[in-house]
């Protein structure tokens with residue numbers, strides 16, 4: 577195993593989402609679990625446990641207003657004391673009644689103002705927490721043909737994005753996330769990577785695309801999108817999760833580990849794994865029926881395993897086979913790497929860093945799950961909209 581592979585794995589970073597520690601689920605039912613956090617501070621405490629056990633998850637994404645606090649500087653300090661940092665700030669312009677017909681694309685200018693002001697407030701939160709990334713996802717769209725003017729909605733979107741973009745500090749970025757459908761079922765205002773990319777290009781270099789792996793039509797070749805955006809310098813982040821049907825938000829790598837490997841292969845091949853490439857590898861998941869902290873640890877391990885396999889691809893053999901037009905040979909190079917059991921390697925690297933080689937077993941043995949069930953009694957559990 578080359579030292580470069582080991583070094584790349586040691587340096588990998590994965591961001592976990594605050595909301596995945598809280599109660600979340602489907603639009604039909606959210607099943608509450610004992611011991612889930614009641615406050616942003618308790619979410620950070622859980623995230624710190626994931627980082628302590630895996631060694632690769634030092635940042636936590638916040639979602640405003642789900643993580644609203646009076647003093648964001650203090651929250652960032654609390655995170656630092658736990659050995660972690662605040663990652664992306666996610667805006668939320670999809671849960672107020674005012675947004676029934678859209679947020680920044682709403683036909684009513686007063687609603688558009690309210691939505692844009694919220695996005696600007698999120699930049700204030702970034703200033704206070706030292707966060708680099710503003711992640712924007714808009715549920716905006718229409719349900720019926722004729723409901724609104726499709727082109728005018730794009731103009732409204734561009735205007736709001738422009739205002740927020742101009743507010744960003746020199747070291748801050750905008751991540752624009754797209755999603756095929758839901759909650760809008762006829763048109764969605766940012767439905768695909770092409771739309772997100774076009775808006776980013778119009779905005780400027782600090783605007784990049786966030787690929788949520790659950791936000792595509794079935795059969796979409798996500799690694800092609802990854803390759804295209806990498807080449808264009810506009811891939812800013814991933815929201816990793818996996819799906820069997822639509823935006824299922826299941827654990828990344830659970831539904832299709834091969835797809836995750838193919839995505840990570842494009843990242844590795846482009847030299848975009850390291851922090852200097854500026855790509856945020858985030859999780860965006862809902863753990864509706866499984867215990868949350870171990871599910872997040874499992875997800876982190878799944879990303880590490882896909883990455884390790886991608887790093888094992890013999891780049892020279894692949895390039896030689898490609899140049900020679902050796903279709904089967906080139907495919908075999910990829911499949912050999914995918915078929916490698918990388919778990920012993922990752923366990924060894926963890927042991928070298930003083931971590932338990934098996935973070936899930938270490939979590940079970942830690943007693944943390946029992947401790948939070950015993951301690952987090954009373955108060956209101958955090959969840960979607962809490």
Ligand code: PSV
Pocket residue numbers: 595666667713753755788815823860
């Ligand atoms: C939307 O489906 C999304 O993927 C966005 O990232 C949201 O902010 C997130 O889910 C939270 O549920």
Ligand code: MN
Pocket residue numbers: 713753788815860
């Ligand atoms: Mn997402």
